[in-house]
Amino acid sequence: MELADDTNATPVVKTKGIGEYISSHLRQYGLLFALIAVMAFFEVVTDGTLLRAVNITNLLLQNSYIIIMALGMLIVIVSGNIDLSVGSVMGFIGALAAVMIVNYDQSPYLTMIVCLAIGGLIGAAQGYWVAYWKIPSFIVTLAGMLVFRGLSLWLLEGQSVGPFPKEFQIIATGFVPDLFPAGIGAALADLFGARKVNVLALATGIAAAALVVWIGLRQRAQNKAYGIEDEPTSFFVVRNVIIAAALIFVMFKLSLFRGLPNVLITMGILTIIYAFITETTTVGRRIYALGGNQKAAKLSGIKTERLTFLAFTNMGVLAAAAGLVFAARLNTATPKAGFALELDVIAAVFIGGASMSGGVGTIIGAVVGAFLMGVLNNGMSIMGIGIDYQQMIKGLVLLAAVIFDVYNKNKQG
């Protein structure tokens, strides 16, 4: 449509000072720096154990299923709901996989497909009540939590079932073979004075770092073209250098050990996909609108029920994926698997800056939040801190993160 262009009244944009910029973006920086600080702290107090290649690999494996579920949980929470059943669903799917593969000799591949599908169905069944019957998700998934905890007990008859065949185990504990010619690896190994170097891991690290910087630069150029206020240059440089260096460092460490864990690839790809969906697609946009103001979203033509339904279905699939990874990692399915894990997942999402009331939160935030919890767990375990203190500390970290959010919001008024 044609619009008259006869206006002169718009206030001047004032460029913000650096101080103002920090205070309005304190959350993102805070999270990043918290992660760095926690890592630095544990690196020192564990005498360098934290960042050893073995331990980094371990850290990734230990947290992979939390991160996979955090991706789905973020979407559920942004849409204004919550899913308390994921721990149980994860355990149930692990049990199902074990029964199918170990007791019934099914092929691992068929089992994985069936498990993911059943995860989706479970999510859909819960989402149905939440979306179309408007039953609060807290209640529906609380019921789901109990039901699927019971079902896994029933399925496993209270026993642990395992072990799994190799083909199944590798989804969690396998490593991507080095695709580069062995000569390069050997040459690099000489250079670094290492026993061997996995070139693929190193190359992936460099590529990932380059990608992050490239996306950042492109965004910056666009912002400039549209006159959007941006991060001060010094900040941009420092932040990107830190992230790029961290990526390369971690990958370098991995390359000295066994290379890229399969789960890291799964996790990385899923994270990229979900970050893309939430940030740059219409579906993602609609989910934020749904969580931000359901009535306004509905009156804007958004199919709010269907979106809620899909958010839960997606969560179910991801919980199933996490269940497979978890079972494969432990090489057995136990009735206790996934117990209380939903709380870790939800905590990660909130530490990552999501809001209980919906409409706010990012995938990257949730992933970093999960890593922060993961590093805390791992670091404290290495130090030999008892589970009692660990729980208390994690609880306080969660509380601190949320208080920080609320404080920030109030300050901005």
Place this chain on the structure above:
Amino acid sequence: MALLSMQNISKTFPGVKALDRVNLDVQKGEIHAVVGENGAGKSTLMKVLSGVYPHGQYDGEIVFEGEPARFSGISDSEKQGIIIIHQELALVPQLSIAENIFLGNECARKGVIDWRKTNQRTEELLAKVGLSEPPTTKVDSIGVGKQQLVEIAKALSKDVKLLILDEPTAALQENDSRKLLDLMLELKAQGVTSIIISHKLNEVRYVADSVTVIRDGMTVSKLDAKAGLSEDEIVRDMVGRDMTHRFPEHSRTPGDVLMEVADWSVWHPEHSERRVIKNASFNVRAGEVVGIAGLMGSGRTELAMSIFGRSYGRNITGSVKLKGQPIDVSTVDRAISAGISYVTEDRKALGLVLDETIRFNTTLANLDGVSSGPILKRNEETRVAERYREALAIRTPSVFQKTVNLSGGNQQKVVLAKWLFTAPEVLILDEPTRGIDVGAKYEIYTIINDLAAQGKGVVMISSEMPELLGMCDRIYVMNEGALVGELAAGDASQERIMSLIVNE
């Protein structure tokens, strides 16, 4: 003696200087009006005064009753007798009138509420504001006009010296407004000083003793209204230039019938035996602006929302045709793609995702218009948002401002932008100029005229009769869920519309 003197008040938000050395002097026992365009800083000034923004968050000095005042919160200013009634009502809908009035201030002994005393005092207070509802009535079962009176009764329950009303009549029908203004005059006679913010200048003229005009965060003038003040004088100071017409020139020649609604009936969503809309039939022609007049609660919003994707009511019967063809309006997205858009009257609850940016909200109802396949083109989005920001003169430092931070009038413009961007054939506007300043009203009228000139149909629901009379080619009159009359522009007058409402 000046009761209140605010001196050189400045307040900055990130990227916005909302107040720039504003001065406001209010004499004891007067009614002082604060006027200005949307986003001029009126509400912000009142928030500074009432301690919503505590001392230290603004610059300048407040002197109240001759003493410097430094409030650290609302309860602080309330203790001094400064009571503010905000632009958005703050009553708890599920509680009774009495419970609301004494909320946080209960008549209790040792924590146990004394209901007899509460109800008795409520009755006294309600009598003062001229309301005859029983104190136990739930607030959500009385109309907005009465709710506004309850707010005032609540203010009176505290020892009020200075009463601040931020756009108290924006959502009120004319006779309700009149009641409220008369109450203000009565309170004045009893010695209560008040400040009123309003975009309805006839009301300002009716009650105010003096007027302070704010523009772009600065005091531009202080006018004495006792000697009589013309609306044009106020407007000139508000917008900074003469405004000779309130409605833009238009000459329309409506074409064929564009949208036709026939035999539309709607039942109440909860009380399924109550029919809210009764066999309503109406039409809009291409290039025509049609008004729907009626009292609050006459069913105008319900009619519009039930047509727009069955967003209200149940058991809906009747048909909607566009250009002679029946169209499917059973869900909102179908109604939108059929070419119908509806601009809600309740921008906060139904119009905006408040925590999101102007850009986010502008494109929300037409994401396909800014995406290729499922992928959003964010630069295109920015361009679209910028275009509407300019076209509608939305006052904001950038389209990346969160809508919650916009002034009420600018929020309304964002909602309008959102629906204009869906490029509708028929645009249904529900109270489109509620809380909007004179200048911006003119801009919105111009946009409506443009739409009509392009051959679109516009349905305008409004409680402001001058607006309907000034803009519409035809006016339907609605009463108790039925369309009870239809007047051509030439025959319509305020009296005729009222008589149609009263006669039925």
